Amino acid sequence: MPLLELREITKVFPGVLANDRVSMRLERGEIVALLGENGAGKSTLMNVVYGLLTADGGEVLVDDAPVKIKSPRHAIDLGIGMVHQHFMLVEPLTVTENIVLGREPGRLGVIDFATARERVREISERYGLRVDPDAKIIDLSVGMQQRVEILKALYQGARVLILDEPTAVLTPQEVTELFTVVRSLVDEGLSAVFITHKLEEVVAIADRILVMRDGKVVGETTPAATDEIGLARMMVGRDVVLRIEKGASKRGATVLEVEDIHVDDDRGLEAVKGISFSVSGGEILAIAGVDGNGQRELVESIVGLRRPKGGRIELKGNDITHANARASIEAGVSHIPEDRHRRGLVLEFDIAENIILGDHRTPPVARNGIMHPKAITEVARKRIADYDIRTPSERVDAENLSGGNQQKVVVAREIGRNPELLVAAQPTRGLDVGAIEFVHRQIIRERDAGKAVLLVSLELEEVLSLADRILVIYEGRIVKEFAVADADAETLGYYMTGGGGSKIDKDAIPGTPETPATGGDE
Amino acid sequence: MLADIITPDLFASALRMATPLALAAIGGTICERSGVVNIALEGIMLCGAFAGVAVTLAVGNAWLGVLAAVLAGVVIAAIHAFTSINLRSDQVVSGTAINILALGLTGFLMEILYGHPGTTEAVTTIKPIFRFASERGGGGFVAEVWHWVNTILFSHTPIVYMAIIIAIAMQWAMYNTRWGLHLRALGEHPRAVDTVGVSVLKGRWIAVLISGALAGLAGANLTLEQVGSFTENMTNGRGFIALAANIFGRWTPVGSYGASLLFGFADALQIKLQIFRGEINIPPQFFLMLPYILTVIVLAGVVGRSVGPAAVGKPYEKG
Numbered sequence: 145m146p147l148l149e150l151r152e153i154t155k156v157f158p159g160v161l162a163n164d165r166v167s168m169r170l171e172r173g174e175i176v177a178l179l180g181e182n183g184a185g186k187s188t189l190m191n192v193v194y195g196l197l198t199a200d201g202g203e204v205l206v207d208d209a210p211v212k213i214k215s216p217r218h219a220i221d222l223g224i225g226m227v228h229q230h231f232m233l234v235e236p237l238t239v240t241e242n243i244v245l246g247r248e249p250g251r252l253g254v255i256d257f258a259t260a261r262e263r264v265r266e267i268s269e270r271y272g273l274r275v276d277p278d279a280k281i282i283d284l285s286v287g288m289q290q291r292v293e294i295l296k297a298l299y300q301g302a303r304v305l306i307l308d309e310p311t312a313v314l315t316p317q318e319v320t321e322l323f324t325v326v327r328s329l330v331d332e333g334l335s336a337v338f339i340t341h342k343l344e345e346v347v348a349i350a351d352r353i354l355v356m357r358d359g360k361v362v363g364e365t366t367p368a369a370t371d372e373i374g375l376a377r378m379m380v381g382r383d384v385v386l387r388i389e390k391g392a393s394k395r396g397a398t399v400l401e402v403e404d405i406h407v408d409d410d411r412g413l414e415a416v417k418g419i420s421f422s423v424s425g426g427e428i429l430a431i432a433g434v435d436g437n438g439q440r441e442l443v444e445s446i447v448g449l450r451r452p453k454g455g456r457i458e459l460k461g462n463d464i465t466h467a468n469a470r471a472s473i474e475a476g477v478s479h480i481p482e483d484r485h486r487r488g489l490v491l492e493f494d495i496a497e498n499i500i501l502g503d504h505r506t507p508p509v510a511r512n513g514i515m516h517p518k519a520i521t522e523v524a525r526k527r528i529a530d531y532d533i534r535t536p537s538e539r540v541d542a543e544n545l546s547g548g549n550q551q552k553v554v555v556a557r558e559i560g561r562n563p564e565l566l567v568a569a570q571p572t573r574g575l576d577v578g579a580i581e582f583v584h585r586q587i588i589r590e591r592d593a594g595k596a597v598l599l600v601s602l603e604l605e606e607v608l609s610l611a612d613r614i615l616v617i618y619e620g621r622i623v624k625e626f627a628v629a630d631a632d633a634e635t636l637g638y639y640m641t642g643g644g645g646s647k648i649d650k651d652a653i654p655g656t657p658e659t660p661a662t663g664g665d666e
Numbered sequence: 667m668l669a670d671i672i673t674p675d676l677f678a679s680a681l682r683m684a685t686p687l688a689l690a691a692i693g694g695t696i697c698e699r700s701g702v703v704n705i706a707l708e709g710i711m712l713c714g715a716f717a718g719v720a721v722t723l724a725v726g727n728a729w730l731g732v733l734a735a736v737l738a739g740v741v742i743a744a745i746h747a748f749t750s751i752n753l754r755s756d757q758v759v760s761g762t763a764i765n766i767l768a769l770g771l772t773g774f775l776m777e778i779l780y781g782h783p784g785t786t787e788a789v790t791t792i793k794p795i796f797r798f799a800s801e802r803g804g805g806g807f808v809a810e811v812w813h814w815v816n817t818i819l820f821s822h823t824p825i826v827y828m829a830i831i832i833a834i835a836m837q838w839a840m841y842n843t844r845w846g847l848h849l850r851a852l853g854e855h856p857r858a859v860d861t862v863g864v865s866v867l868k869g870r871w872i873a874v875l876i877s878g879a880l881a882g883l884a885g886a887n888l889t890l891e892q893v894g895s896f897t898e899n900m901t902n903g904r905g906f907i908a909l910a911a912n913i914f915g916r917w918t919p920v921g922s923y924g925a926s927l928l929f930g931f932a933d934a935l936q937i938k939l940q941i942f943r944g945e946i947n948i949p950p951q952f953f954l955m956l957p958y959i960l961t962v963i964v965l966a967g968v969v970g971r972s973v974g975p976a977a978v979g980k981p982y983e984k985g
């Protein structure tokens with residue numbers, strides 16, 4: 145008897161058939177992976193199950209009984225919990241407050257915080273999800289925040305756990321931990337729906353795989369019956385190159401020169417402790433590192449969003465150390481920010497407006513300080529077509545796009561501006577395999593056109609397949625430099641986690657593995 | 667001269683002046699914590715002030731006047747709640763409209779009820795609760811201390827004490843009750859609140875109505891405890907100063923009260939200094955500016971930037 149069953153669910157948005165008679169089953173103790181392109185309708189389907197959206201047709205059955213799930217509250221009461229693609233945590237509140245929100249223990253409206261904390265500790269110990277119940281969400285790493293989301297669902301009594309792209313923002317170690325957690329939950333009798341774009345994860349964790357395209361289920365399979373390449377083909381409907389071949393880099397003149405910069409983080413602590421490097425035209429330089437080792441501050445200081453407190457940044461010989469974002473754009477720097485919601489988009493603006501942000505002062509979009517709607521529409525339509533952004537029109541608000549399509553809007557804008565230097569932080573976060581291939585090709589095309597690219601990524605795969613040169617950042621310092629031919633995931637991982645010590649340069653220590661035996665040559 | 671300025675009076679007056687500000691500021695705090703900006707505090711306070719006097723004049727009981735002021739506040743706030751929560755219109759525009767409406771409405775009602783603009787007849791004000799005897803000078807140290815304590819703490823009318831109690835009670839409620847937790851979450855991340863099955867609509871409505879009740883009570887304090895009559899536009903920007911006090915108080919009830927005390931003190935000092943203007947030789951307008959200058963300084967973030975609720979001012983639309 146299935147725990148959860150969907151029959152012919154249909155959901156229509158203005159101009160989009162997001163779910164077209166989708167059916168699926170979830171048995172007790174089973175992990176079903178939901179796979180599909182950006183905009184295929186995965187999040188929509190799960191939001192229907194969680195009561196956030198009302199289906200236009202079809203039926204949901206829980207324990208074989210048909211139910212009309214009208215609100216998240218109702219879904220929770222039925223034992224359905226969801227960890228959203230974009231977290232639903234209240235940042236200034238504590239872990240405990242977030243977990244018990246809506247179901248606080250206590251009497252007469254007064255919350256019994258001692259009991260609340262006790263229960264949180266209980267669940268967190270039972271499932272091995274260690275977290276400080278009194279920490280504020282804002283102080284937690286993304287991986288920790290996700291634990292809180294899972295704990296929240298468990299506290300609410302979830303029997304079905306829906307995870308919408310849970311690994312998009314996690315480091316490889318955190319992904320491994322998450323998998324352990326999900327497996328132990330399933331051993332306890334829970335079931336899970338797992339949405340992800342990472343095919344190797346699907347193969348690793350799923351019992352059954354459901355593939356969606358254009359709102360429909362186009363196939364069902366098991367990890368045993370397929371592999372990553374087969375899955376990619378099912379998803380996109382064509383063969384996908386998972387790792388792009390690129391020619392040798394033709395290095396030109398130096399474009400970006402960073403000299404001994406020091407940058408503070410939001411709390412005033414030094415996050416970048418004296419970093420120097422340069423990027424040449426026709427070169428992709430990647431910065432690899434575990435999240436929180438100063439990458440964010442480094443990137444922000446280069447693109448004019450944060451003021452370095454020491455050092456010098458030059459773009460083609462011009463000092464841009466103290467340039468603000470506008471000056472930085474005008475100097476020819478484009479920036480794909482790591483967090484599309486916080487930095488990349490104005491969610492309340494439509495796609496056309498978002499896709500020309502930053503170009504809104506210059507022709508053809510604007511002349512003499514006046515914006516030209518026609519030109520905006522034209523530019524927008526062109527970029528939407530070029531970057532295959534799935535939307536019924538350029539007038540759709542950015543917040544109504546699927547996560548991956550939001551990312552494509554940002555990428556289209558930043559590369560479309562034709563910059564001298566492209567700073568790309570997590571450029572493919574949340575993208576499907578087809579879109580990743582596409583963005584990777586764009587980045588390589590920029591390089592081949594003689595532009596400089598600075599790539600910051602937590603994905604070692606991405607770093608290894610795109611970069612010409614790799615710097616490893618650890619605790620605010622560059623601890624190692626590799627030519628890509630000399631690097632592999634294992635060695636990178638070793639330096640990223642401080643294996644080389646924090647103050648070490650490649651020349652400083654004799655005997656560190658200079659060229660690992662395994663080799664990462666293409 | 668300093669001894670003539672720094673008197674127990676000055677501090678008692680500061681407490682009195684702070685009361686309407688504090689009540690409105692706490693209202694503003696609760697409203698903004700739920701995610702709704704309430705610029706209408708000024709207008710709501712004015713309507714409360716008017717309703718209080720009108721009902722007291724009609725029925726002869728100042729406490730019924732207070733009740734009327736609170737109800738008037740709730741009703742006006744309901745307009746703001748409806749436009750900004752249900753209609754999802756711009757909250758600043760809605761609040762501004764209400765402020766203009768309040769000015770016009772109270773002026774209009776003056777004409778209708780009393781046949782003239784300007785100021786109403788006087789009502790008997792609500793008297794201080796305690797009446798302990800104390801005298802300044804001559805009685806030795808103990809008598810002097812008692813005089814200070816008595817004047818500063820025990821010379822006040824009921825709503826002054828109510829404001830203190832409300833500040834403490836709201837602070838406690840905000841951090842210890844379900845209502846408070848939901849309130850704090852609402853203004854930060856309404857969707858998160860929605861997804862755990864707590865109604866955003868209801869939570870925000872309640873918060874806006876509470877802010878209306880408190881601003882109405884602030885109006886009652888102005889007319890029924892302090893002035894004794896209603897004059898057109900008598901709130902004179904207090905609603906806006908209250909908003910500043912809310913920010914200075916970092917969106918907490920007790921903080922709002924404390925900030926209001928500072929503004930109240932500036933006001934009391936200003937009045938006191940007026941008396942000595944012959945000796946000090948500074949134009950009186952300068953003193954009048956004091957509370958407003960303080961407001962500007964606070965809002966300009968000179969005293970440290972404080973960060974408000976993340977989702978404040980944004981209408982919530984269900985996914």
Ligand SMILES: Nc1ncnc2c1ncn2[C@@H]1O[C@H](COP(=O)(O)OP(=O)(O)OP(=O)(O)O)[C@@H](O)[C@H]1O
Pocket residue numbers: 157158160162180181182183184185186187188189534535543544545546547548549574985
């Ligand atoms: N609130 C909304 N209003 C209008 N259209 C919407 C809304 N939400 C989603 N859509 C549209 O429905 C389609 C499916 O979106 P959905 O978010 O389910 O995709 P997804 O499979 O989760 O994609 P991704 O992998 O990029 O997250 C998209 O075309 C999207 O633009």
Ligand SMILES: [Mg+2]
Pocket residue numbers: 186187188229308546547548
């Ligand atoms: Mg999605």
